[in-house]
Amino acid sequence: xxxxxxxxxxxxxxxxxxxxxxxxxxxxxxxxxxxxxxxxxxxxxxxxxxxxxxxxxxxxxxxxxxxxxxxxxxxxxxxxxxxxxxxxxxxxxxxxxxxxxxxxxxxxxxxxxxxxxxxxxxxxxxxxxxxxxxxxxxxxxxxxxxxxxxxxxxxxxxxxxxxxxxxxxxxxxxxxxxxxxxxxxxxx
Amino acid sequence: xxxxxxxxxxxxxxxxxxxxxxxxxxxxxxxxxxxxxxxxxxxxxxxxxxxxxxxxxxxxxxxxxxxxxxxxxxxxxxxxxxxxxxxxxxxxxxxxxxxxxxxxxxxxxxxxxxxxxxxxxxxxxxxxxxxxxxxxxxxxxxxxxxxxxxxxxxxxxxxxxxxxxxxxxxxxxxxxxxxxxxxxxxxxxxxxxxxxxxxxxxxxxxxxxxxxxxxxxxxxxxxxxxxxxxxxxxxxxxxxxxxxxxxxxxxxxxxxxxxxxxxxxxxxxxxxxxxxxxxxxxxxxxxxxxxxxxxxxxxxxxxxxxxxxxxxxxxxxxxxxxxxxxxxxxxxxxxxxxxxxxxxxxxxxxxxxxxxxxxxxxxxxxxxxxxxxxxxxxxxxxxxxxxxxx
Numbered sequence: 001x002x003x004x005x006x007x008x009x010x011x012x013x014x015x016x017x018x019x020x021x022x023x024x025x026x027x028x029x030x031x032x033x034x035x036x037x038x039x040x041x042x043x044x045x046x047x048x049x050x051x052x053x054x055x056x057x058x059x060x061x062x063x064x065x066x067x068x069x070x071x072x073x074x075x076x077x078x079x080x081x082x083x084x085x086x087x088x089x090x091x092x093x094x095x096x097x098x099x100x101x102x103x104x105x106x107x108x109x110x111x112x113x114x115x116x117x118x119x120x121x122x123x124x125x126x127x128x129x130x131x132x133x134x135x136x137x138x139x140x141x142x143x144x145x146x147x148x149x150x151x152x153x154x155x156x157x158x159x160x161x162x163x164x165x166x167x168x169x170x171x172x173x174x175x176x177x178x179x180x181x182x183x184x185x186x187x188x
Numbered sequence: 189x190x191x192x193x194x195x196x197x198x199x200x201x202x203x204x205x206x207x208x209x210x211x212x213x214x215x216x217x218x219x220x221x222x223x224x225x226x227x228x229x230x231x232x233x234x235x236x237x238x239x240x241x242x243x244x245x246x247x248x249x250x251x252x253x254x255x256x257x258x259x260x261x262x263x264x265x266x267x268x269x270x271x272x273x274x275x276x277x278x279x280x281x282x283x284x285x286x287x288x289x290x291x292x293x294x295x296x297x298x299x300x301x302x303x304x305x306x307x308x309x310x311x312x313x314x315x316x317x318x319x320x321x322x323x324x325x326x327x328x329x330x331x332x333x334x335x336x337x338x339x340x341x342x343x344x345x346x347x348x349x350x351x352x353x354x355x356x357x358x359x360x361x362x363x364x365x366x367x368x369x370x371x372x373x374x375x376x377x378x379x380x381x382x383x384x385x386x387x388x389x390x391x392x393x394x395x396x397x398x399x400x401x402x403x404x405x406x407x408x409x410x411x412x413x414x415x416x417x418x419x420x421x422x423x424x425x426x427x428x429x430x431x432x433x434x435x436x437x438x439x440x441x442x443x444x445x446x447x448x449x450x451x452x453x454x455x456x457x458x459x460x461x462x463x464x465x466x467x468x469x470x471x472x473x474x475x476x477x478x479x480x481x482x483x484x485x486x487x488x489x490x491x492x493x494x495x496x497x498x499x500x501x502x503x504x505x506x507x508x509x510x511x512x513x514x515x516x517x518x519x520x521x522x523x524x525x526x527x528x529x530x531x532x533x534x535x536x537x538x539x540x541x542x543x544x545x546x547x548x549x550x551x552x553x554x555x556x557x558x559x560x561x562x563x564x565x566x567x568x569x570x571x572x573x574x575x576x577x578x
Contacts, residue, residue: 130204150202
């Protein structure tokens, strides 16, 4: 995973650098960024919204917004994936804000992971417990875990998405994982 | 159930990762291939061509447009200035406005003038109309006899109670066209005409050379009552290329000064009477001191009035003899040179700066308000986003 991520990151940086040279190269770079991040963005947005149709809508809107702003991307200010997930995060939060779903974040979620649950429950009762524990985390903690394990971002990228320091992101992630493990213990 | 280890927990979380529907991914792939066309329900203004430009290029284009607007506005302003008030050498001949307070004169001269005592003032002021003053003494005290007055205009009332005669200062500019070899002869004729009409040549200069370079320049003072004949005589010297005349009404400063002079004379008469009646040495000294001061004041007024009389009695005439093709007559002898170019450039820059300042004065507050609104909205959106996850 890590090696794939670093290889992908290097490729994206090179492609984004190309984007400065020619519009066509920029489109190509964005296309590669899209293909390497499409499912990750969806997974992250879905974990925030906990609503599959809304997640699809927001994912499409986020890519559309990123495509329109692709010329504004500055490699000196962060990684391409961090930039893309920042846009997706804002789109998701705007959607939550628009729909007044703050209360729902702490309520019982829709059966978003139904398919995953079906498979998980078939293979492991433990995964069901992890899923339940995940739902009991704070929204911010759940977002951190989503960025790390659903979107596959590095701590540096997570820090850039959230606008915090890298060490701070690592600390928060560690706390969230500890809390998740404790929640699993409670279920056990 | 056992507590999951870190690697187990990570694996479980990745297994729980939401995955998109294949239909959705297929649809999104199509949209990506099409360049993410907008799906907005409402029609939006199309800024497609602008969006393809990077912000820096847009900023450069905006700056170029602003510069172009400034240049156009400056050109229009300069053109309007040039059209409404054509530059004339007459302005150079016009004396500065008469100050409200007359200029001082040397004390010895003032004393000498004051010793005359009698309020008789000579006057050669040109009056277009001779109208009796409401105060008959004022007319006699100021000596507005107007011996050389042209007295051509109808009476004109300044106010219901006070009626004055008009004093007019005249100036003229004549540009003659001549062959380079005729400049000397024409200059001699100018002197003859001026002397024949009792005029004064204040300054003259002539230059020989090729057509366009050779020429002459005269600054003349000609009697105002004979100005028409003088100009006609000057115009006969050679071909008239242009001729301008201008008048300035200096009635107000003339009348004011004359009235002040009349008051000063009355004051001196009164002081002389007091001096005659003084019985002690102290009283005499005090009255004499006051008398000296008042006589100095009267001398200054008299000098100012004489200046005004002179301005009305003699007309300033600028006569230029040019050679070569017709050009705008200017201070540089009719040729447009580096000085003129620098002057024009300075004027254009000044107008451009003024236009820029006005534009900034209008756009600045609007842009500031828009910036503050945008920053406020952005801060509010960020706060709301944080609140959603808090």
